[in-house]
Each structure stands twice: as structure tokens, then as C-alpha cells.
Amino acid sequence: MIAASSTLTEVAYEVCTALGRAGFTAVLTGGSAATFYAPEAYLSDDLDFVLALRGTNGESALRQLGYERRGDFYLHASSRFLLEFPPGPLAVGDELVRTWSTHRHRGKVLHVLTPTDSCRDRLASFLFWNDFRGLEQALHVYRAQRRKVDLGSINAWCTRERQPDKFELFEHRLRARSRGRKGR
Amino acid sequence: MDLVRAHRLFGGRVRTAVLAAIRLLGETYPSELAAVLGVRLFAVQRVLESLEREAIITSRSIGRTRSVSLNPRYFAYRELAQLLWKLGREDTDLQMALASRRRRPRRTGKPGL
Numbered sequence: 001m002i003a004a005s006s007t008l009t010e011v012a013y014e015v016c017t018a019l020g021r022a023g024f025t026a027v028l029t030g031g032s033a034a035t036f037y038a039p040e041a042y043l044s045d046d047l048d049f050v051l052a053l054r055g056t057n058g059e060s061a062l063r064q065l066g067y068e069r070r071g072d073f074y075l076h077a078s079s080r081f082l083l084e085f086p087p088g089p090l091a092v093g094d095e096l097v098r099t100w101s102t103h104r105h106r107g108k109v110l111h112v113l114t115p116t117d118s119c120r121d122r123l124a125s126f127l128f129w130n131d132f133r134g135l136e137q138a139l140h141v142y143r144a145q146r147r148k149v150d151l152g153s154i155n156a157w158c159t160r161e162r163q164p165d166k167f168e169l170f171e172h173r174l175r176a177r178s179r180g181r182k183g184r
Numbered sequence: 185m186d187l188v189r190a191h192r193l194f195g196g197r198v199r200t201a202v203l204a205a206i207r208l209l210g211e212t213y214p215s216e217l218a219a220v221l222g223v224r225l226f227a228v229q230r231v232l233e234s235l236e237r238e239a240i241i242t243s244r245s246i247g248r249t250r251s252v253s254l255n256p257r258y259f260a261y262r263e264l265a266q267l268l269w270k271l272g273r274e275d276t277d278l279q280m281a282l283a284s285r286r287r288r289p290r291r292t293g294k295p296g297l
Binding site for chain 2: 125128133134135165168173176
């Protein structure tokens with residue numbers, strides 16, 4: 001059940017599970033995926049799900065959770081977190097995303113971008129719009145999930161996007177933080 | 185570390201910070217620069233006018249907004265861009281200030297936003 005006190009992650013599990021029962025595969029992306037991986041560092045106000053597989057009666061499943069449609073968004077009477085379903089396909093920049101992480105908790109399921117793709121997704125704002133907010137979010141995800149993030153793959157992607165200097169800045173910030181830690 | 189704002193390399197702290205911010209943002213406008221650098225709009229505008237007179241930056245009007253960027257036709261554009269990038273890369277405070285403003289487009293019609 002979704003309540004005013006539900007966290008973004010709790011809401012994400014509820015929505016993904018309810019949609020899954022209706023035959024949808026909904027993958028958490030964007031800032032909400034970053035919040036899932038780094039909840040103490042960054043809090044998104046909404047949940048972005050991209051539908052990798054469509055089922056039927058999704059509206060009804062969301063209504064049963066307490067969500068009502070308002071245009072392209074879904075609002076909950078109690079929860080501050082609104083839902084959005086950006087048009088697919090699941091992608092970062094021009095590159096399609098074909099795999100994601102699946103988490104299970106107390107009988108609920110949640111599909112979410114992998115930590116590496118969540119980093120790439122946040123960095124995309126930095127690469128394409130010079131949005132330093134995206135850089136900070138990518139740094140938060142990396143720091144929270146460093147063992148699960150493939151830096152080489154992010155580097156290769158930035159190179160393909162002809163933005164090696166942006167990756168270099170990202171890596172520079174990571175190294176600066178490591179040096180700071182060692183100095184303590 | 186606050187290299188850029190401490191630097192007077194380009195004739196003054198504000199002038200150096202404005203140039204580094206323009207390099208990091210690619211394209212920006214006076215009120216954004218004033219907000220992220222914590223400098224009065226008038227001071228930013230004065231710096232921009234001077235930089236444009238020297239052909240270091242270029243500007244164009246987008247509606248009521250005057251957008252500014254480094255001038256790619258400046259004779260030392262490539263070297264200047266590299267130096268400014270390096271200065272900006274070292275200045276975490278400047279990057280954090282730039283992160284205070286969202287630049288990625290937001291979808292229209294979002295309730296409550």
C-alpha cells in the first residue's frame with residue numbers, strides 16, 4: 001500500500017509489481033533510478049518508468065494503487081511521488097538498453113537500470129546539455145555503487161559520443177574524492 | 185578548491201570566472217552567469233561587453249535573452265577553450281554552483297512544477 005510516508009523506492013516496488021501482474025515490464029529510469037541507488041544523496045520527485053513490454057489494463061492497476069491520470073502523468077492522493085511513463089524505447093542517448101537489474105523484496109519486484117546505465121543516464125544530461133546537475137547525480141550513483149559500475153564502459157560510451165573531455169572531468173572528480181579520503 | 189574565482193589570469197576574478205563558466209556551460213546568458221557566480225548582473229554584463237568587444241565571446245538574441253558563448257573564430261579559440269576547461273575542471277565549487285540550475289529540458293504540463 002502506498003502512503004504519504006512511503007519512500008520513492010517503496011512506491012517503485014509497488015508500481016512495478018502491480019504493472020508486472022498486468023503483464024507490463026516497467027523499468028525505472030532517470031532521476032528516480034539514481035535515487036534508488038543513492039537515496040541519501042539525491043531525491044527525485046517523480047518516478048520515470050519506461051515500458052519494455054506492454055500488457056493490458058495498466059490504468060486499472062495504477063488506479064488500484066491510488067494513482068489517477070492527469071494528462072501524461074499519474075498523481076497519488078497521499079504520496080508526493082508522481083509517475084511518468086516517458087516514451088520508449090529504453091535507451092541512453094542513441095543507444096538502446098536491452099538489459100536491466102531486477103530486484104526482489106518481500107514478494108515485490110522492481111526493474112531498474114543497472115548502476116552503470118544509471119550513471120550513463122545521468123551523465124547524458126551533462127554530455128548533451130552541459131547540465132552539471134546530471135554530473136553530480138552520476139557521481140552520487142557511482143560513489144554509492146562503485147563496485148557495480150563499469151567505468152570502462154562509460155568511458156567508451158563518452159568516446160563514442162565524442163565527449164571524452166566530459167568523461168575526463170567525471171573521472172577527475174572521482175579521483176579528487178579518492179585523494180581526499182586517503183588524505184584524511 | 186576555488187581556483188577560478190581566486191584566479192586573476194584574465195584580468196580579474198569575475199572576468200576569469202565568467203569565462204570558465206561560459207566554457208563549461210557551452211552557451212549561457214547573463215542572468216544565469218550572475219546567479220551561478222553570485223555576482224551582480226550589472227558586473228557580469230560589463231564583463232561580457234568587454235569580452236565581446238575583444239571578440240573572445242560572441243552573442244546572439246534568442247527572444248528576449250542574449251545568449252553568449254566562446255567565439256570559435258577567435259584566433260586562439262582552441263587554446264583558450266582548453267585552458268578554461270582545465271581551470272573549470274579543477275574548480276569543484278564552480279561545478280557545484282552550475283549544478284544548482286537545471287539545464288536539461290523539462291517536459292511541459294508536469295503537475296505542480
